[in-house]
Amino acid sequence: xxxxxxxxxxxxxxxxxxxxxxxxxxxxxxxxxxxxxxxxxxxxxxxxxxxxxxxxxxxxxxxxxxxxxxxxxxxxxxxxxxxxxxxxxxxxxxxxxxxxxxxxxxx
Amino acid sequence: xxxxxxxxxxxxxxxxxxxxxxxxxxxxxxxxxxxxxxxxxxxxxxxxxxxxxxxxxxxxxxxxxxxxxxxxxxxxxxxxxxxxxxxxxxxxxxxxxxxxxxxxxxxxxxxxxxxxxxxxxxx
Numbered sequence: 163x164x165x166x167x168x169x170x171x172x173x174x175x176x177x178x179x180x181x182x183x184x185x186x187x188x189x190x191x192x193x194x195x196x197x198x199x200x201x202x203x204x205x206x207x208x209x210x211x212x213x214x215x216x217x218x219x220x221x222x223x224x225x226x227x228x229x230x231x232x233x234x235x236x237x238x239x240x241x242x243x244x245x246x247x248x249x250x251x252x253x254x255x256x257x258x259x260x261x262x263x264x265x266x267x268x269x
Numbered sequence: 270x271x272x273x274x275x276x277x278x279x280x281x282x283x284x285x286x287x288x289x290x291x292x293x294x295x296x297x298x299x300x301x302x303x304x305x306x307x308x309x310x311x312x313x314x315x316x317x318x319x320x321x322x323x324x325x326x327x328x329x330x331x332x333x334x335x336x337x338x339x340x341x342x343x344x345x346x347x348x349x350x351x352x353x354x355x356x357x358x359x360x361x362x363x364x365x366x367x368x369x370x371x372x373x374x375x376x377x378x379x380x381x382x383x384x385x386x387x388x389x390x391x392x
Contacts, residue, residue, distance in 0.1 A: 180390035196378035205364055206314070217380065249314055253378050258304075258328040260314040 164188050164252050168261035179240045183264045185233045194254035197235045199224055200204035200263075201246045206209040209248075210235065240266075273303075273383035280389045286353040291365030298346040299323045302368035304379055305339060309361040317378050319368065320348060325377040328376070336392050355390045362387050368378045389391050 165188035175181050185195065193213040198206035208217045210226035213233055223238040237244055245268050250261040278289040280313060304319040318329035320339045327339050348365060363386045366379035376378045 205366075205385055206379075207377065207382075208369075208380035211369065211378045251314070251377065251378065256314040256316075256328060256376070257332070258376065260316075263311045 163257055164191065164259050165215075166250055166252055166254055166259050166261040168248075168264045169204055170264060171262060172265045172267060173262075174267045175240055176269045177240050177242060179241060181237050181266065183235045183248055183250075185228075185235070185261050187231045187252055187254075189232075190226035190230045191252040193229050194252060195226075195228070195233050196251045196253060198249045198251065199246045200249060203258075206249060271381055273367060273381060275363075275365060275383040275386045276287070278387040278389070280391065281355050282388055283356055283392055285355050285390075286351060287388055288349055288351040289363055289365075289388070291350070291383050293346045293348070293350040293367070296367075297371075298351070299343060300371045302376060303339075303341075303348045304366045304368060304376065305337075306366055306379070306382075307361040307364065308362045309358070312361075315361075317350070317363075321374060322348070323372060330332075336349060352388075355388075357390050360388065360390045 167186045169184045195213045197210040200206045209220050214226045225236050247263045247265045249263050272294045279287050281287050302321045305317040308314050319329045329337050334353045336353050340349045364382050366382040369380050370377045
């Protein structure tokens with residue numbers, strides 16, 4: 163199975179900050195990567211697919227980049243609503259696998 | 270709007286089976302595959318399997334092979350996931366999620382997700 167590793171596992175930041183979360187795959191997944199946001203007690207919400215394509219309705223402060231084995235999710239200016247857990251997911255090879263999640267906390 | 274509504278919480282004993290449902294609405298049911306993903310307490314999301322709704326074909330994670338069955342009832346626009354021989358480590362929130370691409374024979378990314386069903390396995 164392809165192993166997905168996110169860093170950091172926890173990130174403390176303030177409103178207005180620019181933050182970046184990294185996701186590394188154990189082998190190349192080309193650009194078959196999605197990012198999801200999850201709030202407590204809620205299901206994940208799609209933010210980014212195909213590494214850098216912004217899902218409709220998602221604010222433009224979210225962006226994704228990368229290819230091969232290294233990917234990033236960037237939030238350009240943190241808003242109060244962005245404090246949540248973020249998951250990356252590879253959909254290059256079954257079984258599809260997720261990162262362990264990055265919890266974004268208020269500093 | 271597009272919705273996946275899942276069945277309610279379950280408490281099961283070790284060794285038992287559980288069958289969860291996921292009712293779809295707001296889109297052509299047969300045109301989009303459905304995945305099942307679970308999230309155990311403090312663990313990462315874990316893909317379990319999918320059903321290509323148009324034909325009923327399924328593919329399961331090897332981890333669950335032999336214990337999982339995903340079926341569909343097209344007349345009810347509902348997908349079912351049955352997990353047998355439950356152990357305490359199966360305690361988790363189980364999500365159904367729609368494949369993002371229409372009539373794709375290859376699975377893709379997921380959107381939207383159901384609200385989740387908590388399954389507790391305890392004696």
